[in-house]
Each structure stands twice: as structure tokens, then as C-alpha cells.
Amino acid sequence: xxxxxVSIGTxxxxxxxxxxxxxxxxxxxxxxxxxxxGHITVGDDTERVAAAICQAAAEAELVVVTGGxxxxxxxxxxxxxxxxxxxxxxxxxxxxAGIEALFARWQRxxxxxxxxxxxxxxxxGVIPNExxxxxxxxxxxDGTVVIVLPGVPAEMKAMFRQAVATVLADEAxxxxxxxxxxxxxxxxxxxxxxxxxxxMQRSRNPQVGTTATEGTISVRVTARGATPDAAQRxxxxxxxxxxxxxxxxxxxxxxxxxxxxxxxxxLQHGKTxxxxxxxxxxxxxxxxxxxxxxxxxxHRGYVTYSNESKSxxxxxxxxxxxxxxxxxxxxxxxxxxxxRTSAGTDYALSITGIAGPTGGLPxxxxxxxxxxxxxxxxxxxxxxxxxxxxxxxxxxxxxxxKAALNLLRHSxxxxxxx
Amino acid sequence: xxxxxVSIGTxxxxxxxxxxxxxxxxxxxxxxxxxxxGHITVGDDTERVAAAICQAAAEAELVVVTGGxxxxxxxxxxxxxxxxxxxxxxxxxxxxAGIEALFARWQRxxxxxxxxxxxxxxxxGVIPNExxxxxxxxxxxDGTVVIVLPGVPAEMKAMFRQAVATVLADEAxxxxxxxxxxxxxxxxxxxxxxxxxxxMQRSRNPQVGTTATEGTISVRVTARGATPDAAQRxxxxxxxxxxxxxxxxxxxxxxxxxxxxxxxxxLQHGKTxxxxxxxxxxxxxxxxxxxxxxxxxxHRGYVTYSNESKSxxxxxxxxxxxxxxxxxxxxxxxxxxxxRTSAGTDYALSITGIAGPTGGLPxxxxxxxxxxxxxxxxxxxxxxxxxxxxxxxxxxxxxxxKAALNLLRHSxxxxxxx
Numbered sequence: 001x002x003x004x005x006v007s008i009g010t011x012x013x014x015x016x017x018x019x020x021x022x023x024x025x026x027x028x029x030x031x032x033x034x035x036x037x038g039h040i041t042v043g044d045d046t047e048r049v050a051a052a053i054c055q056a057a058a059e060a061e062l063v064v065v066t067g068g069x070x071x072x073x074x075x076x077x078x079x080x081x082x083x084x085x086x087x088x089x090x091x092x093x094x095x096x097a098g099i100e101a102l103f104a105r106w107q108r109x110x111x112x113x114x115x116x117x118x119x120x121x122x123x124x125g126v127i128p129n130e131x132x133x134x135x136x137x138x139x140x141x142d143g144t145v146v147i148v149l150p151g152v153p154a155e156m157k158a159m160f161r162q163a164v165a166t167v168l169a170d171e172a173x174x175x176x177x178x179x180x181x182x183x184x185x186x187x188x189x190x191x192x193x194x195x196x197x198x199x200m201q202r203s204r205n206p207q208v209g210t211t212a213t214e215g216t217i218s219v220r221v222t223a224r225g226a227t228p229d230a231a232q233r234x235x236x237x238x239x240x241x242x243x244x245x246x247x248x249x250x251x252x253x254x255x256x257x258x259x260x261x262x263x264x265x266x267l268q269h270g271k272t273x274x275x276x277x278x279x280x281x282x283x284x285x286x287x288x289x290x291x292x293x294x295x296x297x298x299h300r301g302y303v304t305y306s307n308e309s310k311s312x313x314x315x316x317x318x319x320x321x322x323x324x325x326x327x328x329x330x331x332x333x334x335x336x337x338x339x340r341t342s343a344g345t346d347y348a349l350s351i352t353g354i355a356g357p358t359g360g361l362p363x364x365x366x367x368x369x370x371x372x373x374x375x376x377x378x379x380x381x382x383x384x385x386x387x388x389x390x391x392x393x394x395x396x397x398x399x400x401x402k403a404a405l406n407l408l409r410h411s412x413x414x415x416x417x418x
Numbered sequence: 419x420x421x422x423x424v425s426i427g428t429x430x431x432x433x434x435x436x437x438x439x440x441x442x443x444x445x446x447x448x449x450x451x452x453x454x455x456g457h458i459t460v461g462d463d464t465e466r467v468a469a470a471i472c473q474a475a476a477e478a479e480l481v482v483v484t485g486g487x488x489x490x491x492x493x494x495x496x497x498x499x500x501x502x503x504x505x506x507x508x509x510x511x512x513x514x515a516g517i518e519a520l521f522a523r524w525q526r527x528x529x530x531x532x533x534x535x536x537x538x539x540x541x542x543g544v545i546p547n548e549x550x551x552x553x554x555x556x557x558x559x560d561g562t563v564v565i566v567l568p569g570v571p572a573e574m575k576a577m578f579r580q581a582v583a584t585v586l587a588d589e590a591x592x593x594x595x596x597x598x599x600x601x602x603x604x605x606x607x608x609x610x611x612x613x614x615x616x617x618m619q620r621s622r623n624p625q626v627g628t629t630a631t632e633g634t635i636s637v638r639v640t641a642r643g644a645t646p647d648a649a650q651r652x653x654x655x656x657x658x659x660x661x662x663x664x665x666x667x668x669x670x671x672x673x674x675x676x677x678x679x680x681x682x683x684x685l686q687h688g689k690t691x692x693x694x695x696x697x698x699x700x701x702x703x704x705x706x707x708x709x710x711x712x713x714x715x716x717h718r719g720y721v722t723y724s725n726e727s728k729s730x731x732x733x734x735x736x737x738x739x740x741x742x743x744x745x746x747x748x749x750x751x752x753x754x755x756x757x758r759t760s761a762g763t764d765y766a767l768s769i770t771g772i773a774g775p776t777g778g779l780p781x782x783x784x785x786x787x788x789x790x791x792x793x794x795x796x797x798x799x800x801x802x803x804x805x806x807x808x809x810x811x812x813x814x815x816x817x818x819x820k821a822a823l824n825l826l827r828h829s830x831x832x833x834x835x836x
Contacts (some may be wrong), residue, residue, distance in 0.1 A: 013454040015445025016629045036431040036681025039459035122428030281707025285721040289699030291562050292776055292811060300727035303703040304717030358710055393710060
């Protein structure tokens with residue numbers, strides 16, 4: 001089964017807004033083993049939207065349209081769909097009841113303009129929207145299923161999961177699909193490919209693929225089976241095998257972030273961490289506090305950008321900075337130890353490096369050189385990173401803060417599952 | 419003149435990669451007064467790419483194609499363009515010379531595979547690529563200009579500016595276009611619309627429009643004139659008029675960020691700043707250090723997440739935190755004053771708030787409540803923000819850190835242009 005995605009919105013064709021929906025939908029389809037033949041994007045123009053829907057329906061058996069079903073006059077998708085399938089728009093009682101129920105739940109009066117959102121082409125199904133006023137629409141059109149969803153990403157995603165999942169299961173003719181993902185850090189994509197080469201053969205079921213994004217490598221597994229249980233069993237076996245081979249390079253599954261994984265380990269072991277950052281300027285602390293509830297393990301961080309602040313707040317000797325330079329193994333080590341003492345935490349992470357684009361002194365201290373320190377009751381370890389000159393300032397800071405989180409993660413894994 | 423954008427890449431239709439090129443190109447066209455009729459995205463499939471090029475060329479007078487011109491077998495755009503325009507591929511000496519010159523500059527041997535990138539459909543022009551091995555292609559096709567650019571955003575943007583700008587100027591029949599942008603913070607889009615309503619009338623030249631993105635409002639001005647000078651004069655007059663009406667809400671022009679604007683003011687006046695953050699967890703310090711060379715004005719920051727660290731590092735009295743709560747005007751004020759004293763800087767910014775999603779205590783202390791403090795030689799000021807419960811944790815932290823930068827910006831503007 002193939003799909004085509006139609007994105008509607010003048011804000012998309014004027015570049016005021018980035019279309020993340022088409023990419024998200026494409027990823028969902030890929031993970032379900034559905035091929036996406038293409039995306040087409042048009043502005044809020046009745047004729048162009050109708051033409052785009054017809055074109056997509058001619059190409060694929062499943063079309064997902066997003067956007068243009070709001071309550072204002074520039075929302076033309078309902079009318080365009082009616083034109084495309086040759087049915088009149090009519091007030092749909094089920095859609096109206098859904099919108100009225102939402103306003104009742106919100107305890108707000110319903111605007112007359114919202115009634116227009118209950119105008120659905122005759123014969124089409126309504127997809128309930130729990131998070132917004134725009135119901136989705138499901139149409140049949142010359143053997144193609146056309147599904148219209150809102151453009152607001154959060155509403156679109158929630159509705160996709162409940163509506164399209166059913167269509168996919170129906171269309172799969174009894175075949176069930178189960179998908180999963182392992183996220184890795186501190187390993188190259190080619191090394192992952194080497195370790196999983198037999199699992200990644202194209203003709204195999206499950207299918208296993210990798211994606212590299214800003215230093216993290218994701219392993220995606222898509223399993224097909226005659227029943228949901230069979231697909232799940234195949235998926236679980238592959239995920240377990242990949243996990244064994246990749247070992248501690250795997251930090252999480254599905255949407256789990258590196259910081260969420262570290263937060264989970266800190267909470268599990270009842271440990272605390274503090275940070276002392278130079279080149280990352282607060283990014284590491286921000287990552288650790290991305291997670292709601294982080295106050296249980298994170299109490300303080302120091303951004304010691306100047307040499308003076310490294311000495312004053314963390315007790316790094318001035319003479320050491322002068323002799324070794326602020327970007328050095330010795331200073332990273334002293335920063336971590338001083339931070340742990342001052343903060344009174346179980347762990348302290350330090351980062352000092354050259355984020356560039358200026359300030360590099362090759363060959364010894366090029367842009368991209370970063371030292372990470374981790375102090376604990378067991379002492380201190382320091383890791384040297386060379387992020388590479390082709391990376392931007394922002395990427396060097398990104399990789400440095402992730403590598404620091406990963407260093408702490410490995411240390412927490414040593415504690416075992418106590 | 420209308421344009422159509424074609425994006426090529428299997429990574430786009432499988433959702434492994436977000437297509438930012440189409441949005442960027444759309445924005446460039448919109449600013450040049452060129453309407454974009456649509457985008458179409460297809461995978462690396464010879465027939466589908468050829469069909470997409472034909473469709474786009476049938477609709478618009480200018481087609482920009484990005485992607486699929488690398489050296490590997492899955493790069494099929496050259497071949498597809500040749501099919502679409504009915505011309506054979508042939509080795510283009512100009513293109514080959516450009517690729518060879520690039521490898522010579524890099525002092526690296528050229529791979530045989532790179533020769534394939536010099537295969538260009540007969541009769542087409544070559545667009546030099548200064549940053550990569552893939553030359554661009556310019557074709558004429560039934561009255562439409564088709565321009566093929568690499569998919570790598572940095573290469574694509576550099577080539578667009580040099581190649582398409584010429585086409586646009588030619589096609590504009592002697593009309594020149596000049597564009598500019600003012601960036602605002604701390605003002606609503608509707609207020610900007612009110613202040614500029616006469617300038618924003620649709621039929622007017624220059625055209626003036628607004629875009630809201632994560633709390634910042636951009637005012638875009640596009641001027642047309644018989645000569646470049648005439649267009650520039652119209653642009654300058656509108657930018658000056660908008661600047662007068664919007665006053666200090668304007669923080670920068672074109673691509674300038676809020677942090678770059680604050681950094682510029684700090685450097686101009688030779689002032690320093692330190693930060694004391696609770697809910698933003700290091701994000702404010704990270705923003706201030708986004709700018710290369712920030713060590714001239716930023717020496718240290720404190721992430722005081724726990725109450726204890728607020729007392730210990732910033733001298734906020736424990737009794738005050740107990741009586742008023744950590745998220746309060748008094749604590750924000752004491753954090754800023756304590757931070758300035760400890761850091762010995764001209765300014766200190768503090769942030770304390772409830773980023774959520776948990777931890778809110780409505781009605782007095784809901785999620786999204788943020789207090790900002792700014793200490794200087796003149797004393798301390800505190801600002802209360804209510805970011806709104808519909809925002810996510812990450813958005814509340816984003817708005818809080820931007821509002822703190824803006825508070826400092828206003829204070830620096832009071833210093834005048836000394």
C-alpha cells in the first residue's frame with residue numbers, strides 16, 4: 001500500500017512556517033511499512049487544494065491531507081474536498097455534536113463560526129478531535145481513502161494515531177505491524193551497521209534501519225506478522241538481539257531523550273548531580289532540567305566562563321590555568337572536583353572547550369577540542385573529545401553537552417540495578 | 419511571476435529528514451514578491467523526479483529543484499532532468515573544471531565518482547558551487563526556467579543567492595526589488611498591525627507584512643523600483659518609518675537574534691552581565707554565550723535550582739524563600755542583587771518561575787508564572803510574566819529567557835549612544 005501526503009496552507013508556500021507534519025507522517029508510514037510516493041504543498045486556494053487532492057488520489061491508495069479545516073474564511077479544505085469528490089457540503093450532526101461537547105467541556109460559549117467546521121461532504125465519515133474544534137474527515141474516492149486532519153501538529157498527531165491506525169490495520173489484510181526504536185550515543189552509524197549487518201538485510205522481516213541525527217544513532221525495527229502477537233514477538237526478539245550487540249551504546253527506546261535516560265538513572269539510584277560549564281555556557285544544565293521533576297536530582301550548576309570564576313567558584317588554581325590553559329585535562333578535572341565539593345552532590349560534570357569559530361590554537365588546541373570531567377566518590381575521570389572543525393559552534397556545544405551526559409550515564413550503569 | 423519548488427530525496431518521503439529547503443526558498447521568493455504556487459516532494463526515483471519536474475514546469479514560469487545531484491547511484495536528478503527536457507546527458511567541460519578546481523583547492527585527489535557530477539543535459543547552463551562538488555544546472559523548458567540546486571542547505575542557499583537572483587532580476591523586466599526585516603520583541607502581532615496598518619495595505623509598494631515566531635514578531639518590507647537605487651530608497655523610507663512607530667520594540671534587522679542585539683549593546687557600552695537562573699536552568703546563560711566572543715561581557719552564571727543554592731550562592735535569605743515562595747517578586751529581586759554582588763558585574767539578570775507541566779499552584783502561582791530581575795548600579799527592577807498555560811515547558815523557558823534578555827536590552831538602550 002502506498003500513501004501520498006497533501007499539506008495545505010498559505011503560510012507553508014510563503015515560507016512563514018516549516019511543514020513538520022509531512023515529515024512526521026512520512027516517518028509514521030515508513031515505520032508501518034507503507035511507502036510514501038510524495039508530498040504536495042499548496043496554499044489556501046480552493047481550486048489548487050481540490051487539484052492536489054485529485055492528483056494524490058490518482059497516485060496512491062491512501063491520501064492524508066493536513067490543514068485548512070479551521071473556522072475562518074481562508075480555510076478551504078472542506079469545500080475543496082467536496083469539489084474533488086463531487087459531493088455537496090452539509091451540516092453533519094455527529095461533527096456538530098463533537099464540537100458542542102468540546103465547548104461544553106471547556107465551559108466556553110461556542111462561536112457561530114465554529115458551526116462551519118461541522119460542514120462535511122455528504123457520505124464522509126467524521127474523525128473526532130479531542131483537542132481542538134476541527135473534526136477530521138474520512139472520504140472514499142475511486143478506491144482511495146482520503147483522510148483530512150487539522151494542521152495543528154498536536155491535534156494532527158493524536159487524530160492520526162486513532163484514525164489512520166484503523167485504516168492501516170484494515171488495509172493490511174490481516175497483517176499486523178509492530179515497530180520499535182533503540183537510541184544510541186557514543187557509537188558511529190557505520191559501527192552500528194557492522195554490528196547489525198545480518199539483521200539489516202533488505203529482504204528480512206523484521207526490517208532494521210539506522211538514522212543519524214546530531215550525534216545520536218537510532219535503530220528502527222519494523223516487524224510484520226499474521227497477528228499482532230506474532231508481529232510483537234518478532235519485534236521483541238530483534239530489539240533484544242540488537243540491544244545485546246549494541247550494549248551500553250543504547251541509551252533509550254522510542255522517543256526517549258538522552259537527558260531523560262540520565263534523569264531516570266539518577267532517580268532510580270537516588271543520586272544527585274551538579275554541573276560546571278565553560279564552553280557550553282549553560283546548555284548541559286538546561287538539558288538536565290528539560291525534564292519535569294529534575295529538582296529531585298539537580299540542585300545547582302555553575303557557568304564558569306572566565307578563568308577568575310573557575311578559580312573563585314570551583315577552586316581551580318590560577319597557576320594551573322596559566323600553566324595548562326583553561327581548555328586542558330587538568331582544568332576539566334579540577335572543575336569537576338571543585339564543583340562536587342561545593343555543591344555537595346554525588347556526581348559533578350565539567351566541560352571546558354573551544355566552541356569556535358574563533359579561539360582555536362591548532363595543532364594542539366583546535367576549534368572543537370572539548371574536555372569533559374566527571375567527579376564522584378570514586379575520584380575523577382576526564383575524557384577528551386575532538387568534535388571536528390566542520391561542525392558549527394552550536395553543534396560543538398551540542399555534542400559536548402551530550403557527551404557529558406553520556407559519561408554520567410555510563411557511570412550510573414556501573415551501579416547496576418540496585 | 420510564479421514559482422514551484424521540487425524537493426528530491428528518499429530521506430524526505432520516509433520522514434528521516436525534514437525539508438527545510440522548500441520553506442527557505444518560499445520565504446526568499448515571498449520577500450522578492452514571487453508567488454509560490456506549491457511544493458512537491460518525491461524520492462530518488464528517476465521517473466517520479468522527471469514527472470515532478472514536468473508538472474512543476476507546466477504550472478509555473480520558474481522551477482527550483484533541490485537534491486539528488488550528488489555522486490552516488492541514488493542521485494537521479496541529472497538523469498531525470500535530461501528525460502524531462504528531452505536532451506541527452508553529456509560531460510560538461512565547465513562543470514568538470516569547476517569540480518577539479520575545488521579538489522585542487524582542498525588539496526585532495528578527486529574521486530572518479532565525482533566526474534558523474536559534471537554530466538549535464540545538453541544545452542543547459544552550469545551554476546558554480548563554491549562549497550561542494552555538485553554544480554547546479556539551469557535549463558529552459560517550454561518557457562519555464564528550471565534551476566537545479568544541491569540538497570545540502572548551506573550549498574543550496576549560497577548558490578540560490580548568486581544564480582536565482584540574476585534570473586529574478588532578468589525576469590522582473592528591469593524592475594528591482596529590495597527587501598528588509600525588522601525584528602521585535604515585547605509587542606503583540608496585533609499591536610504591530612495596528613501601528614503599521616496604513617503601511618500594510620495590500621496594494622501598496624513597498625509591501626509590509628508581519629510574522630510571529632516563538633514570541634518574536636518580524637516586520638518584512640519588500641520594495642519595487644525601476645532601478646536598484648529607487649527600490650532601496652523606498653525600502654529605507656519604510657524601514658525608517660516602521661522603526662519610528664515601533665520604537666524600542668525593534669531589537670534588530672534581518673537575521674539578527676535578540677541575544678546578538680544584547681551582545682552588541684553590551685560590547686558597545688563596555689558593560690558586563692551575570693545570570694542567576696532557576697526555572698530556565700541555564701538557557702539564559704546559553705543564549706548569552708551563543709555569540710562568539712561573549713567572554714568579553716559574560717564571565718559567569720549561576721543555575722540555582724534548589725532553595726539552598728539560592729541562599730548559599732546568591733545570599734537570598736531562607737526566611738524570604740519560606741515566606742514568599744521561591745517564585746516571587748522578592749526572591750527574583752534578591753537573586754539579581756546577590757548575583758551582581760557575587761559576580762562583580764555591571765548587570766545581573768535573574769529568573770524564577772514555574773515551567774510546568776507540574777508544580778503550579780493556581781490561582782496565585784499557575785504554571786507559566788515567571789519573575790525576572792535586573793540589578794544594576796541604579797538598583798533592581800522586577801518584572802512579572804504570565805506565559806500562559808497553553809505553552810509547553812520548553813516554550814515557557816524560551817519566553818522567560820527572551821524576556822530577560824529584552825529587559826536588559828531596554829536598560830542598555832537607556833544609556834544612549836555614548
